[in-house]
Ligand SMILES: Nc1nc2c(ncn2[C@@H]2O[C@H](COP(=O)(O)OP(=O)(O)OP(=O)(O)O)[C@@H](O)[C@H]2O)c(=O)[nH]1
């Protein structure tokens with residue numbers, strides 16, 4: 520399969536201006552590569568063409584200033600995105616000249632897009648079955664305390680609601696939709712350290728649920744057939760810094776946040792110094808897991824006319840975690856999965872291990888579609904030989 524023929528899944532990124540959409544893409548790439556190397560997975564997931572160099576450049580500019588011991592102001596060092604930029608992540612086996620097996624096509628949109636959608640972007644939304652809503656957690660948690668005026672706010676929950684509504688109306692049945700919410704700059708409320716309020720992760724999720732309640736209830740009322748999954752991924756995107764305060768407000772200017780070096784427990788694999796985001800890979804893992812199962816589901820539907828009830832039973836059985844007994848159904852799933860990966864079972868296993876690393880427990884949360892998503896992960900256990908058909 521060459522690049523042109525590979526099955527490509529569109530994922531639209533949106534969120535208000537300067538919330539960290541482009542930053543998320545750059546750190547998602549960096550964290551995913553780190554995870555793949557740490558787990559010695561025979562997997563490569565790199566953006567096509569100039570995308571890789573561009574995102575690496577952004578990641579290095581994000582690293583500037585971390586050696587400073589003093590309090591520091593926000594580092595506004597990533598340029599605003601002025602028009603939609605495409606990054607196509609090819610998924611392939613590691614090694615030279617390996618063909619891609621599938622591709623994730625991210626469209627990074629300008630922040631203004633959420634308030635001012637043009638026709639091209641509207642169309643893009645209707646072809647994307649997955650989306651990432653990027654939210655600034657500093658503003659979510661501190662915006663009201665510092666009385667940031669509505670006209671300066673970045674998160675724009677009402678615009679997010681309108682976009683999501685338009686998206687749900689455009690995207691027809693039957694397959695499912697995935698909305699991944701990436702909360703950026705979360706370490707202040709999540710990273711373990713003395714003095715941290717143990718409830719703060721819950722407060723973060725509660726703040727999101729409260730401020731985006733109109734969007735969430737619009738999804739609930741439109742999604743009558745339960746085909747929309749909503750997952751929250753808090754990302755510790757500023758690495759080893761924590762929020763201290765916003766500078767006093769000046770008229771018409773967004774207040775500058777002040778950070779200081781965070782003192783606390785780093786996770787096992789996180790360097791204690793410098794720019795070291797945590798969990799930026801999570802949106803990618805969730806999306807990949809969802810994409811793979813979408814393919815499986817699509818083939819199941821294609822085959823339903825001549826495959827027996829057993830297949831339907833299989834997917835049902837996955838809900839009951841490995842209680843599957845039908846060899847026919849097992850074989851169907853296995854061959855479909857191998858088909859997706861060009862008969863390369865090592866690659867299938869590598870991808871399966873990567874998607875198995877999805878986090879769902881607090882501070883992560885699955886707000887909708889939990890049964891879809893838990894069935895989804897169970898399906899991938901077929902590849903890990905945890906399940907042996909009887
Ligand atoms: N180090 C660090 N900087 C961040 C983080 N999130 C945002 N920033 C800074 O905040 C600014 C805005 O981030 P972007 O990623 O450009 O935000 P955006 O949502 O793509 O912005 P637009 O393209 O203008 O809509 C950048 O200059 C970043 O340097 C973060 O998690 N870590």
Ligand SMILES: [Mg+2]
Pocket residue numbers: 540541542598599600627628629630
């Ligand atoms: Mg941007």
